[in-house]
Amino acid sequence: MTTNSTNCYLLAIESSCDDTAAAILHNDKVLSNVVATQEIHEQYGGVVPELASRAHQQNIVPVVTAALRKANIDKKELSAIAFTSGPGLLGSLLVGTSFAKSLALGLNIPLIDVNHMQAHILAHFIDEDGYEKPSFPFLAMTISGGHTQIVRVDSYFQMSVIGETIDDAVGEAFDKSAKLLGLPYPGGPLIDKWAAKGNPKTFPFTRPKVEGLNFSFSGLKTQIMYFMQKQIQQNPNFIEENIADICASIQYTIVGILMDKIKKAVKQTGITQVAIGGGVSANKGIRHALKEAEKNMGWKTYLPKFEYTTDNAAMIGIVGYLKYREELVEKNNYVDTGVQAQSRLKI
Template identity: 40%
Template sequence: MRILGIETSCDETAAAIVERDANGRGLIRANVVLSQLDEHRAYGGVVPEIAARSHLDHLDRLIAQALEEAGSGFDDLDGIAATAGPGLIGGVMVGALTAKAIAWARGLPFIAVNHLEGHALTARLTADDPAEAAFPYLLLLVSGGHCQLLAVEGVGRYRVLGTTVDDAVGEAFDKTAKLLDLGYPGGPAVERAAERSARRRAEAGEETPRFRLPIPMRGRDDCAFSFSGLKTAVRQQLERLDTPPGEAEREDLAAAFQTNAARSIADRTARACARFTAEVAPGRPLVVAGGVAANKVIRAELARVADAAGMTFLAPPLKLCTDNAAMIAWAGAERLALGLTDGLDFRPRPRWPLADLADRAPPGAGAAAQAEAGA
């Protein structure tokens, strides 16, 4: 099947064409993403009204571009999928209403996709062999608004093992970047500053960290996260300096923050690996998804955790970690393969937890049944 996917939940306007074959393999025919970074940079964050207007201005053109790159027309499509939540509701409505209009005009199925499910299923799109990412698997979902560990038991079937008690890790990266005046967006800015710190310290032969920060939640029995205290520790270190921080101090603090955020994530994920192995199944994959999954230090820590737990580690290519429409098209294809579609009266949602998808999963279909249906 061939699906048009539309993503407008935040500050990327995106359209994609993705195919899913009878064996469950995915192929991206086109994946067009227009970033709005320049429009929001002056404000230090995403302005919802500006984002929604930009989606309105550009979405039709991007859909046409995706179709052209894929060598497809609307008549070649088997369904239209769009992010219907969670996200900035103005932007979500732009994408969902556009998808509904196309579906109605062309007589095609409409699939309302949960943005988080798009991230959760991306590893099944990018795996070389569908068996590598067969259900069940353990998912770490890390982004600007979400930080969760979930047992993924099938399409629409997600069980939360742990979540953040305060800030999501991506939010903590953004706030730390603002504290250190590193620029926007914060996550990549902190990573670049940390890389500069590492090079400079290596050249100087410095091995002892310049700043000591806490590792949040390390050693706890649960799988919860917390990053607010780590961000506060960065601010307190800044306040202790006798003079305004120079470039070296800001880079070293960024490195300390990133290192301990990664160590905290690794500790929490290792706990979840042990629990998942005991409660669900041993030897299943550890999958990471979401914008923060593009961070190289965090990916390296998670690969080490997976290896220690006897699990394979799956991470999408960097360009598919951040928001994109290919993941939305793929989630739509996975749902359509199971006969799951939505009416044109489906209402977009600013909040839509993954746990709420249970009522939209195939009745009584666990991982084994879904795998059989998908094949």
């Protein structure tokens, strides 16, 4: 099968958690990026895996159809299909994997598996007006509801994790703190919103001491819980009267933990290019802190477009295209239809 990387129309599918997403890329340019969210999880305060996989089954055909229509592309024009093979919820991944396999087989085009965490990092290489692409090597901090990592990126597919959480992810710390405040799921964005109105130094929380470049957020969550319990005992209206300052203080502490580690990573590696990815990279507090570091410490920081921070198919598509392109000059990156979804998958 011959391929033409200069005229590649690629369908990308993302179904690792609770968002069903499809995108069409022409080389590294996004033509459409459609996401169907699952609101059913809000009433449970978190993602229910069984409900998520069922919703993916309902959403995947309409979402792919919408992506093709929006891009004005017929499925017969597709050059390849990329899909998320992991990490993520196994039931959710199976829906996207099975659909991608079937369509690729029917169209007789290459099927390309994509690591979800690599995609968060390589989303920076989408051709987007107003956004610069990092050069190698650079440091990437992937921050989401399921992951917190610092990754050294030496090439598109040469990456090494140099720091990661030893317990909870940063997104989980945000969401569970929000739950303690009575905020609906997902609570991280709501903490960010309230934090903009509060004083970040009103309620000081202790930052955990973790060796090296690793993170820990479980102790901070416990500290916040005990603090809230004590304050509510003294004043039942404490949260309502102090919501902005509480959120600002929590966010200030979490952002401080992240910045302490990335500063240490820059010092250890000598790499001053820093990119962020994942859902928490939409947080205004961390974006502001990184921009301040760029100004005060001589870094070059890369902040993704908001559309490419949370789970989306465009980021899967750019990895698929890069693999498709590399096939012409390096090695066979295509996978056969025997590829399996994997709930745990390292970079």
